[in-house]
Amino acid sequence: MDKFLTFTIVGLTLAAIYAIIASGLVLTYTTTGIFNFAHGAAGMLAAFTYWQFRFVWGWPTPLALVVVLLVLGPLFGVLLETVIMRGLEGTTDTVKLVVSISLLLFMIALAQLIWAPGISRPLPGFLAGNKPINLGATTITWHQAITIGVAIAVAIGLRLVLTRARIGIAMRAAVDDRSLTTLNGAKPNLVSMLAWAMGTSLAALGGILIAPGPGLEAASLSLLIVSAYAAAVFGRLRSLPLTFLGAIVIGLVEGYLAGYLPQNQYLTGMRIASPAIILFIVLLVLPNPRLRGRMTRSREYFPTPTLAGAIGFAITVVIGAVMLATTLSDPDLITYGRVFPIGIVALSLVPLVGFAGQISLCQLSFAGIGAIVMAHLGAGGDPIALVWAVLIAAAVGAVVALPALRLSGIYLALGTAAFAVILDRWLFNLPVLSVFGLFDINLFANGSVSVDAIELFGRSFDDPGTQMIISAVTFALVALLVIWIRRGRLGRRLLAMKDSEAACATLGLNLIWTKLSVFALSAGIAGLGGALYATQLTSIQPGNFELVQSLQLFAITVVGGIGAVGGALFAALSLYAFLPLLVTLWPSSVRWVGLLPGGAGIGLGRNPNGAVHDVREGFLPLLAARAVLAAMCVAVAGAYVLRLTNVIDNWAFVVLLILFPVIATIAAGLSKPRAVEAAAGNDEEIRDVPLEWRGIDRPWTKADLEQLDRYLGLKEMELHDVR
Amino acid sequence: MNSLELRGISAAYDRIDVLFDIDLVVPEGNVVALLGPNGAGKSTLLRVAAGLHGPASGDVLVAGRRVNGVPPEELARRGMCLIPEGRGIFPNLTVRENLRMMTFTGTKLSDVEERSFIRFPRLKERIGQTAGTLSGGEQQMLAMARGLATDPALLLLDELSMGLAPIIVEELYEIVAQVAREGVSILVVEQFASTVLGVADYAAILVQGRIVRAGQPHELAEDLSKAYLGA
Known part of the structure; x- marks a missing residue:
């Protein structure tokens, strides 16, 4: 009985912290429609800041708490709302998600920049020196008592603010109908700012309360708080009372697992992963949301790729790789060789996220499965293992997709993130598992597994x-x-x-089958990428396939342009070529280089079409000017020959590789036909007639046609032939 | 003095033009009815007037002062009240909380409640109920209550009749007429014309984003069917 009470208190303390954090999350989500993945990271930063004030600078505890919770926390929330979140109105779920995920990555990097990782920073709980309070059958520490008391106070306080204060009522009103609140004379921006200020402050409170347990470590603390997200899902991200209930369930389960789970090496990971498991289950039993009939208007636009463009892209990639392989030293090749396998994993996101609009935050987990298959079935270099890697990863992808089929948007993101956490924290860390003595399941048995290079026709690559x-x-x-x-x-x-989805369903499209196939396809591609990644690494460990890396790859692929294969290449090049290159050129950048991926993702709100879209627009005149293009290719080939014959070194070669396309683009721009400008002049005259009315009140003119073509995005070249 | 004046207003959603060079005036103390078929741009016109949608060109003047770019909440505080299409209420708030939302324009809660309950005693009975569970008519009453309780100088009404039984529509327009008699300027948008023409001083017909006809209600009655049928 004593034990039961003790672990009840442990569970309730966790529940209290989850409730505080989750209520802040619900507050910001409902009032502004943005699910803040960085919510936990805000709590993490707060815990570090509090530690700095209290233990490094020696401020008194109340002062440190007041400054963090009532000054910095709210200010940070207001900053997030005004600078970043406000610009996200009218963007898709994916873009919103990427921005908040990038914020998470940025904040982790920022914390690691300020507080170097690897140093022990003990953060004692509140009143840790005092004797625990005796409750008769058991005892409760002051920190536990304070935590539970604070959660109760937060629950009562939120209830009062949201139902009694006018601004609180306005926050709930904004959930129902934001523009109507403005018609009532409420200032919606003020309402959002207050919600973010309160939400961030609650995250900070939760962060400070939870940090003494797991300790101050930026990444794990940020993601540990993900557990609190499961509580928010209990309330469907809306209801605060249900969120508190969810927090109690999750906290108690975690507490009792800590107390009663048999102590063996297979199940310890399960306790750590239990919030993610609960999240997964809750998503499964959550009442099915209705199909949304409303078409989501978005600012994204991805044109259909042309066949010639596709082949050109493929050839360019292969030629580029050959140039790299023949000019780089072996250590460099190992560093930059990761670009293409990771690029394949990024490619797996394109059909899933870019085309189908589904979200997956566990692509590197699928890659990890592919890598494991490659390590075990590919021992000795059997290339058939690549096929198995694809098939097994695809099968796992389909299994994950089954529950995901009824989810969409943010719930799907959470479900896949939970799956990644379950693998990270538990399954990938399992020792060799003997199934009834029949066969062994061996994942990363000893923490790492070696992978053999592929062997074909007796030759080992x-x-x-x-x-x-x-x-x-x-x-x-x-x-x-x-x-x-x-x-x-x-x-x-x-x-x-x-x-x-609703329109597709009414057209008779089998949504389930379509979703299942795209999930399996995507997981299969990721598995293939993982298998090749494994052969390149020669030794793999769970750390190569963690959630944080999936998040990073997801975010940067969206930055590049998730609707096109170029976006995947962009992501792989940025993360695995550009960043290492930057560190080589400028060694001191290693301290802040981690900020870049997050920073890039945060900037996404401005251009949801992705960077590649702009790059391609920039190169369009070059592709049209055949002569200039041919001259550029010859020049690049010449430079390559000079490099191979050692006339120039790698640096000069790289400079030339960058210089030639730039010069060619400028040259092509100069020779651009003047017809375009002439057409632009006509715009002024005919602008008064709306496009769809042209040809009704007077006959079509050539200028009308050209304007319509441009509006519809038809290429001028194609149309000249028709005319 | 004109309570509301629109000068050469054009408006568009993205690249789709909706309104073309609209001139419209609501003289102080008058009721102006804006009629027209589905998709004519009536609601957009009201949204432009209330500051919810920025015009592509043209000026919006309220009480003689240009208010382009003034945010809607500021216009609301200056005495403009738009009751939007559908049900202009917060369905997840209680009736009392909905009334509380009406105090942002500076009216005291006690005044809001008093003025609402005189005209709509039903709301008082339902005060603790969640607004989304009210009947359609009650919801529209609650929405209308803002037009009465906040004592606006200019009331913009968008399709009060939508989805309501004719008898309730009659009742609501009875109240509109009362409010008008108290000197509030009103611009009312309707698809179904007969009821609203009874209370209007002037009326205009909007078709495909242009005002095709304007004048006194009796002059317009016969043009209406033409406008709707596009003949």
Whole structure:
């Protein structure tokens, strides 16, 4: 009985913290519609800041608490709302998610920049020196008592603010109808700012209360707080009372698992992963949300790739890889060789997220599965293991998709993140598992597994150059596959499903089958990428396939442009070529380079089409000017020959590689036909007639046609032939 | 003095033009009815007037002062009251909390309640109930209550009749007429014309984003069917 009470108190303390954090999350989500993935990171930063004030600078506890909770926390929340979140109105769920995920990555990097990781920073609980309070059968520490008391106070306080204070009522009103609150004379921006100030302050409170347990470590503390998200899902991210109930359930389960779970090496991970498991289960039993009939209007636009463009892209990738493989040293090849396998994992996001509008935050987990398959079935270099990697990852993807089929948007993101956490914290750390003595299941048995290079026709492809070329060719082929899907029947189905599931259902499209196939396809591609990644790494461990890396890859692929294969290449190049290169060129940047991916993602709200879209727009005149393009190719080939014959070194080669396309683009821009400008002049005269009315009140003119073509995005070249 | 004046207003959603060079005046103390078929741009016109949607060109003047770019909450505080299409209420708040939301324009809660309950005693009975569970008519009453309780100088009404039984529509327009007699300027948008023409001093017909006809109600009655049928 004593034990039961003790672990009840442990559970209730956790529940109290989860409730505080989750209520802040619900507050910001309901009033502004943005699910803040960085909510936990805000709590993490608060815990670090509090530690700095209290224990480094020696401020008295009340002062440190007041400054963090009542000054810095609210200010930070207001800053987030005004600078970042306000600009996200009218963007898709994906963009909103990427911005908040990037914020999470940025804040983790920021914390690691200020407080170097790897140093022990003890943070004692409140009144840790005092004797625990005796409750007869058991005792409760002051920290536990304070935590539970604070949660009760938060519950009562929120209730009062949201039902009694006018501004609190306005916050709830904004959930129902934001523009109507303005018609009532309430200032909606003020309402949002207050919600973010309160929400961030609650995150800070939760962070300070939870940190003494697991200790101050930026990444794990930020993601540990993910457990609190499960509580918010109990309340469907809306209801505060249900959120508190969810927090109690999760806290108690975690507490009792700590007390009663048999102490063995298979189940310890399960306790740590239990909030994620509960989250997964709750998502499963949550009442099915109705299909949304309303079409989501968005600012995104991804044009259909052309066949010539696709082949050009594939050839460029392979040629680029060959150039790299023949010019770089072996250590460099190992560093930059990760670009293409990771690029394949990023490609797996394109059909799933870009075409189908589904969200997955566990692509590297699928890659991890592919890597494990490669390590075990590919021992000795059997290339068939690659096929198995694809098939097994696809099968796991389909299994994950089954519950995900009824989820969408933010719930899907949470479900897949929970799956990644379950793998990270538990399954990937399992020792060898013997199934009834029949066979062993061995994942990362000893913490790491070695992987053999692929062997074909008696030849082992173990040198990094060949491996890079194999990965690049595979990347190019998968990119072609993705483009082929985009141009075909499945691609149309996926895009239609993204625009309106309800409309697709009424057209007789089998949503379940479509979703299942795209999930399996995507997981299979990720598994292939993981398998190749594994051969390149030669030794893999769970740390290579963590949630944080999935988040980073997801965010940067969206930054690049999730609707096109170029976005995947962009992500892989940025993360695994540009960042290492920057550190090589400028060694002191290693301290802050981690801020860049997050920073890039935060800037996404401005351009939801992605960076690649702009790059391609910039290169369009070059592609049209054939002569200039040919001259550029010759120049690049010449530079390559000079490099191979050692006339110039790598740096000069790189400079030339960057210089030639830039010069060519400028040259192509100069020779651009003047017809475009002439057409622009006509715009002024005919602008008074709306586009759809042209040709009704007077006959069509050439200028009308050209304007319409441009509006519809038809290429001028194609149209000249018709005319 | 004109309570509301629109000068050469054009408006668009993204690249789709909705309103073309609209001129419209609501003289102080008058009721102006804006009629027209579905999709004519009537609601957009009201949204532009209330500051919810920025015009592509043209000026909005309230009580003689140009208010382009003034945010809607500021216009509300200056005495403009738009009751939007559908049910202009917060369904997840209680009736009391909905009334509380009406105090942002500066009216005391006791005054809001008093003025609402005189005209709509039903709301007093339902004070603790969640607004979303009220009947359609009661919801519209609650929405209308803002137009009465906040004592606006200019009332903009968007399709009061939508989805309501004819008898309730009659009742609501009875109240509109009363409010008008108290000197409030009103711009009312309707798809169904007969009821509203009874209370209006002037009326205009909006078709495909242009005002095709304007004048006194009796002059317009016969043009209406033409406007709707597009003949």
